[in-house]
Each structure stands twice: as C-alpha cells, then as structure tokens.
Amino acid sequence: MKYATLDNGTPDGQLAILSDDGQTCRLPQGATLQSLLDGAEPSPKGAERPFDETTCLSPLPRAYQFLDGSAYVNHVDLVRRARGAEMPDRFWHDPLMYQGGSDSFLAPTAPIPGDPAWGIDFEAEVAVITGPVPMGATRDQARAAIRLVLLCNDISLRALIPDELSKGFGFVQSKPACAFSPLAISPEDLPGWDGDKLHGTMHVELNGNPFGRADAGEDMTFDFPTLIAHAAKTRHLAAGTIIGSGTVSNRDPDGGPGKPVSDGGRGYSCIAEQRMVETLLEGEAKTPFLQPGDRVRIWMEDDEGRSLFGTIDQTVAS
Incomplete structure (x- = not known):
C-alpha cells in the first residue's frame, strides 16, 4: 500500500x-x-x-519518536575527518544514533528556514516507520515491526555542530526540523526492498544539477533491523516511531571517498561529503553550504524511471 x-x-x-x-x-x-x-x-x-x-x-507530520542512525560509515568517516576528528574502530561495529525533534516535521515542499551562517546542509536518507517494538527486541522482531518505508531530508546546521558536540551532550540546535517524502510505502509493495534495506539510486539535485546518485543498498554497514534493535535495547518503541538510515553514502570501487557526478562518480547525498573530498584532493573545501534561494530535490525511481516516493523539493528561505 x-x-x-x-x-x-x-x-x-x-x-x-x-x-x-x-x-x-x-x-x-x-x-x-x-x-x-x-x-x-x-x-x-x-x-x-x-x-x-x-x-x-510529511506522511507523519509529527511522530512520537524520530531516531536517526548513521548506517553508512563512509559518511561518518568523511564528516568526522572534516571536523578533524578521528573515527574510533567501534563505529564499524556499534551504530551511531541520535534522537531528533519529532513534534513538527516540514512538509516535503516546505521552505528550509535558517541563517546561512549556520552552514545549512541537506542529507538524503531512507527511513522506516515501525509498529510497536518491545524493549530488547531481536533482529527478527525488529524486522517484523517495519511497517512503512519513506525518504528523508535530515537538515543539518554544520557550523553549529562542532561547538554543540564539544559539550558532550549531543545534537539539539544543529538538527532542526527535517522533511520526509510525500509517500510512505509498505515494504511488501516496494521494489528494491530485501527485508533489511532498500536497493536503488538516491537521486539528489541541487539547483537543477545532479549532485548525488548513491545506491542506498550498497555500503550500508548497519541495516534497518540492526538500527531498530539498537534503538530498542533499553526502551519500548511506540507504533509510529521513525528510524532514519543516516546520509546515504558510497565509496568508489577502488576504495576512494567517492567522486562528484560531474566526474562520472555517484556523487554525494549531502554537501559536507563533497566539501570533505575537495579538502582531501585539493587542500580546501570549495562548495558552499546552502544559501537563500538554493533548491534541493530528493527522490528515488523504480526500474522504469517512475518516482517511488514522490519528491522532496525544498528551497532555502530568504
């Protein structure tokens, strides 16, 4: 459905x-x-x-809970390197997750508010909505609890993140309201869903130009049953809990950090990754974060080129 x-x-x-x-x-x-x-x-x-x-x-305009993981560890590695922070080895074995605001999500075509000085960035993600999940759920129980799949634009304020994280108490100001795709689809009716993750190209367009073409089914270190079970370790999850995948991110076949779409690569699902790759290859970041009037579009297609979830289509407010 x-x-x-x-x-x-x-x-x-x-x-x-x-x-x-x-x-x-x-x-x-x-x-x-x-x-x-x-x-x-x-x-x-x-x-x-x-x-x-x-x-x-957004399919759930507000939700009891929004928990966002960082399942694509390539993204974690690149963004931490951008902040000059090393990535502990345990990040490959134990998922990162934060609790985001869920009392009011943006509509999929709503303007993105914020001060450009805050470093406004988009993050294209896959997300699932669960039914009730018992505390201490197994992977099988977590998998069975997945009710719907959708896309997310998890907006980040990059310039606020380092100071906020330095306090050792997590994201608040640097993670404002995010937006979800117009449609949410039952897993059994979704092409590319294998029970644990969604396979397919995450299309990201910035100001009419291709920015990202990463495959959501590749390089996903932690699948959705793992993320859900992680979230439910010490708490029950209510029906209507949203679990995000974190920014979809692919490495190059040769193990490199990825290339822009304009250079024949799969590009990136957020600006921070492109800036990190620019820093690694050219010594400095050149791509600016979002400015007033910038337009971001995020969608996925089936094998015949038809949009699956509709399009997140947002412009940064003046």
Missing part, C-alpha cells in the same frame, strides 16, 4: 490511501496515518479523487 497525508489544517492531517499507480487516492473519513499504525480500522473511504503530491505534509 501507498500512503500520504494531505494538509487539512489539522496537526496530523488527513490520511490518503493511493491507487497502485499513484494517480488517484481515497480519503478515509477522519483517519490519520498514526491512527492506522495504532491499529484503528479505517472508516469508509470517500470517492476516488486525483492525487496531488504538492498538497502533502
């Missing part, structure tokens, strides 16, 4: 259940995606109507 949430002026929006081709939808009266995840039976669906993804909120 394919689900979306339409903006009806309420905090949780109106659930939309899409047709197989995604061209039309039906609106169960008074239903939200969270109520569906909680086990409520949808009320009778209204008449079939055209679906317009530009009217969508």
Whole structure:
C-alpha cells in the first residue's frame, strides 16, 4: 500500500490511501496515518479523487519518536575527518544514533528556514516507520515491526555542530526540523526492498544539477533491523516511531571517498561529503553550504524511471 497525508489544517492531517499507480487516492473519513499504525480500522473511504503530491505534509507530520542512525560509515568517516576528528574502530561495529525533534516535521515542499551562517546542509536518507517494538527486541522482531518505508531530508546546521558536540551532550540546535517524502510505502509493495534495506539510486539535485546518485543498498554497514534493535535495547518503541538510515553514502570501487557526478562518480547525498573530498584532493573545501534561494530535490525511481516516493523539493528561505 501507498500512503500520504494531505494538509487539512489539522496537526496530523488527513490520511490518503493511493491507487497502485499513484494517480488517484481515497480519503478515509477522519483517519490519520498514526491512527492506522495504532491499529484503528479505517472508516469508509470517500470517492476516488486525483492525487496531488504538492498538497502533502510529511506522511507523519509529527511522530512520537524520530531516531536517526548513521548506517553508512563512509559518511561518518568523511564528516568526522572534516571536523578533524578521528573515527574510533567501534563505529564499524556499534551504530551511531541520535534522537531528533519529532513534534513538527516540514512538509516535503516546505521552505528550509535558517541563517546561512549556520552552514545549512541537506542529507538524503531512507527511513522506516515501525509498529510497536518491545524493549530488547531481536533482529527478527525488529524486522517484523517495519511497517512503512519513506525518504528523508535530515537538515543539518554544520557550523553549529562542532561547538554543540564539544559539550558532550549531543545534537539539539544543529538538527532542526527535517522533511520526509510525500509517500510512505509498505515494504511488501516496494521494489528494491530485501527485508533489511532498500536497493536503488538516491537521486539528489541541487539547483537543477545532479549532485548525488548513491545506491542506498550498497555500503550500508548497519541495516534497518540492526538500527531498530539498537534503538530498542533499553526502551519500548511506540507504533509510529521513525528510524532514519543516516546520509546515504558510497565509496568508489577502488576504495576512494567517492567522486562528484560531474566526474562520472555517484556523487554525494549531502554537501559536507563533497566539501570533505575537495579538502582531501585539493587542500580546501570549495562548495558552499546552502544559501537563500538554493533548491534541493530528493527522490528515488523504480526500474522504469517512475518516482517511488514522490519528491522532496525544498528551497532555502530568504
């Protein structure tokens, strides 16, 4: 099944259940995606109507919990090197994860707010929404709890991160509200889903130019069952918990840090990675972080070139 949430002026929006081709939808009266995840039976669906993804909120406009991992350790390595920090060996064996704000997500076409001096960056990610997960869940229990898959733009304020992390107490100011794709899809209906991760190209475009073409199924050190079980080690997870993969990141076949799309590589899913590669190869970072008016588009396609989740299409606010 394919689900979306339409903006009806309420905090949780109106659930939309899409047709197989995604061209039309039906609106169960008074239903939200969270109520569906909680086990409520949808009320009778209204008449079939055209679906317009530009009217969508994030599938869960707010969630009980958003936990974001860093499953692509190549990204962790590059970004830490950009901060002059070494990466402990345990990062290859024990996932990183932070608890992000979840009381209000941006719509997939909402402007990105913020001061350019904060170093505004996008991060293209895959995410899953879970049903209830018991504390101490096994990988099998975690896998069985995955209800929906979607994409995320996890916005980061790079200039604020070093000072905040130096306090030893995690992200707060440097991780503002993020946005999710218009559609969330059941795993069984999703091409490229193997039960643990999503295989497919993460398309990222900056100001109309190809920026990233990384494969989400490659170089993912920690898959979603691992991330979910990690999150549930000491707590129960409520239905509607969102688990992010962290920035999708690939290495070159020769083991290098990756090349820009313009140089025949797969590019990057955030600006920080490109800046780190520029620093490694040229001695300094040249690509600026986002400025007012910059436009970021994030999407994935099926084998026939059709958009799977719709498009996150955001412009930095003036």
